[in-house]
Amino acid sequence: MTEAAEATEPVEEAAGAASRDEALRPHAEDAFAHELTALAAADDRPRPARWRLSPWAVATYLLGGTLPDGTVITPKYVGPRRIVEVAVTTLATDRALLLLGVPGTAKTWVSEHLAAAVSGDSTLLVQGTAGTPEEAIRYGWNYARLLAHGPSRDALVPSPVMRAMAEGATARVEELTRIPADVQDTLITILSEKTLPIPELGQEVQAVRGFNLIATANDRDRGVNELSSALRRRFNTVVLPLPATADAEVDIVSRRVDQMGRSLDLPAAPEGIDEIRRVVTVFRELRDGVTTDGRTKVKSPSGTLSTAEAISVVTGGLALAAHFGDGVLRPADVAAGILGAVVRDPAADRVVWQEYLETVVRERDGWKDFYRACREVSA
Known part of the structure; x- marks a missing residue:
């Protein structure tokens, strides 16, 4: 390491720490780190592969409660307990989770907190829009390296979904029905075969245990880019209702x-x-x-x-x-x-x-x- 690199490294680390401390909206795993740590310490139940918490602890994190040591877990979601239990259980299986509901029913909020509690990382996110390309779900290329050295793993830029597959983590896709239908269907092989082919290299990325995906969509988007029946079958759908009272x-x-x-x-x-x-x-x-x-x-x-x-x-x-x-x-x-x-x-x-x-x-x-x-x- 050069002297210049050594000199700048502490500065970069300090800047990163300051930005996390002063973030206008910290990620869930940062904002509620003390609760997640307390839950992990008190959690003695079986955990699926690569999960930070057991399904019971994940549900407690979302619904709130008081731990034996007196730590208060604040509710992240106020609604029927069974909805949260079904969502958490889905993530513990090989089926992906689709959170469906009208706008404003906390789909994104629940998605973020589920990923934070399960994987400790809610940032493996694809934001769906009408312009979301296939590369956002599969992978892209560093074109400077691609032109200089040809197709290689070093030139490949993994998507959040590919990273989640490789790390055994939870990926998130927001506003799935806003993504063009042909791009949506990129998920079919990923969710059914748990693999992502890279034909340019004659290789593939296989999902390791712990990988799953949470998608959100709202009822008002029906007909915009409605999910194909093949893709919908890959999801377990949980409907988040408006507050009952x-x-x-x-x-x-x-x-x-x-x-x-x-x-x-x-x-x-x-x-x-x-x-x-x-x-x-x-x-x-x-x-x-x-x-x-x-x-x-x-x-x-x-x-x-x-x-x-x-x-x-x-x-x-x-x-x-x-x-x-x-x-x-x-x-x-x-x-x-x-x-x-x-x-x-x-x-x-x-x-x-x-x-x-x-x-x-x-x-x-x-x-x-x-x-x-x-x-x-x-x-």
């Missing part, structure tokens, strides 16, 4: 806003719990097409009004309260965010919103400040 949704929003708020130095979410409940109520009523008491039917807008959007509205409101208010979340802080979430189609959705304001919000006890704030931003 308003209390459950308020709990989810409060937890996520609190986590995000701490990283942004925003006020604690409990100080605005009334507004969080109000945002959730508005979203659920417009989403369901009926008020919570069942007495009044309302029209639903074109947007999904998901839990994820409620989290975004409340986080934005907390930022307004912190920087331009007294730090307490109030109706005026969330009104603009709600308007932006509801009115996606300026023509049709604005009519839906105005009708909801006048027939439901205006007449509801204790909502006068919220009504005035919404009227002001809607004018």
